[in-house]
Amino acid sequence: MTASKNELLQKVFGLSKELGRVEFPLVVKLSTGFDVIPINTSHELDKKFIETLGGILKKFLKTSASTRQRYQGSRVNEVGRRIEETIVNEMNKLPLSVKRLGSAGYPDIEISYQNLISYLEMKTSSVREKSGFRYFYYTSGDKIKNNARHLLLDIAVTEENPGYWKVDQWRLSDLSKLPVRLKNEFNASKTDLMNERAKIISS
Numbered sequence: 214m215t216a217s218k219n220e221l222l223q224k225v226f227g228l229s230k231e232l233g234r235v236e237f238p239l240v241v242k243l244s245t246g247f248d249v250i251p252i253n254t255s256h257e258l259d260k261k262f263i264e265t266l267g268g269i270l271k272k273f274l275k276t277s278a279s280t281r282q283r284y285q286g287s288r289v290n291e292v293g294r295r296i297e298e299t300i301v302n303e304m305n306k307l308p309l310s311v312k313r314l315g316s317a318g319y320p321d322i323e324i325s326y327q328n329l330i331s332y333l334e335m336k337t338s339s340v341r342e343k344s345g346f347r348y349f350y351y352t353s354g355d356k357i358k359n360n361a362r363h364l365l366l367d368i369a370v371t372e373e374n375p376g377y378w379k380v381d382q383w384r385l386s387d388l389s390k391l392p393v394r395l396k397n398e399f400n401a402s403k404t405d406l407m408n409e410r411a412k413i414i415s416s
Contacts, residue, residue, distance in 0.1 A: 225397055234392040237351070241363070245354040249363050251389040259362075262326045263385075269303050270366070270383055283377040289370065292378045293337030296368055297321070300335070314356045319349075320363070331362040334388075339370055339378075351393065363388035 216224075238249035254260045276282070286292035301322060305311040310325040320332035336348060349365065367384040 229395040229397055232395050234394055237363070237388050237391040237393050240351060240393060241354055241357065245357045247357050248360040249389045250360055252362055252364075252387045258327060258329055262329055262331070262362075265308060265326065266304070266324075267385070269309075270300070270385070273300055273303055274380060274383060277380045281379075283373065283379055284370070285376055286378065287376055289337055289339055289378075292370060293335070293368070296337055296370070296380060297335045300366075300368075316356075318353065318356065319351045320356060323361075329362070330359045331364055332357065334363075334365045335368065336365065337368045337370055339372065341369065347396065349391075349393075350396075365391075 241247060241249050252259050252263060254263055284292045284295045286295065301311055301313060304324065308326060312323045312325075314320060314322060320334045322333050322335075324331045324333055334349065338348070365386045365388055367386065369381045369383070370378045371381055373379050
């Protein structure tokens with residue numbers, strides 16, 4: 214290693230500021246080799262896909278309101294998982310084919326429509342106003358295996374009674390238009406934390 218750890222750390226801490234905002238398609242391309250294809254509703258296939266997906270989401274919201282469906286959970290993340298399961302089940306019908314990609318990290322699911330591949334991330338939040346807190350993140354892109362459209366479904370919920378949440382609205386966004394920023398992070402595994410040299414006292 215030609216540079217010392219101190220020199221490398223100084224570069225790491227300055228990198229985020231130096232990079233500033235970066236277009237998400239560039240990050241995906243350089244990390245995976247695959248292209249982020251913008252949604253273009255003037256193209257018939259994109260238009261039909263968005264109309265189909267939008268129709269499913271509109272029906273979901275309408276049904277949720279008419280049946281007074283409430284999702285139980287102590288935290289928004291728990292509620293989000295239950296809502297996402299319901300939406301995925303509704304989407305996974307002809308003419309769409311939906312595959313959950315499992316494990317943490319972007320993206321959540323892959324959607325096939327004819328020869329069109331799209332990746333979809335689902336986020337559930339009770340926050341309405343704009344916020345600077347991290348909401349979307351991207352790490353390695355290991356689950357991306359195709360040139361594809363990249364979408365984010367933002368689901369807004371309200372806790373009507375303690376532990377019971379209703380869906381208020383949704384918003385579908387094209388991530389080809391998304392600027393992202395680098396956030397430096399140092400992490401440790403449970404194995405690292407159980408290092409005997411670090412232990413002070415235990416039961």
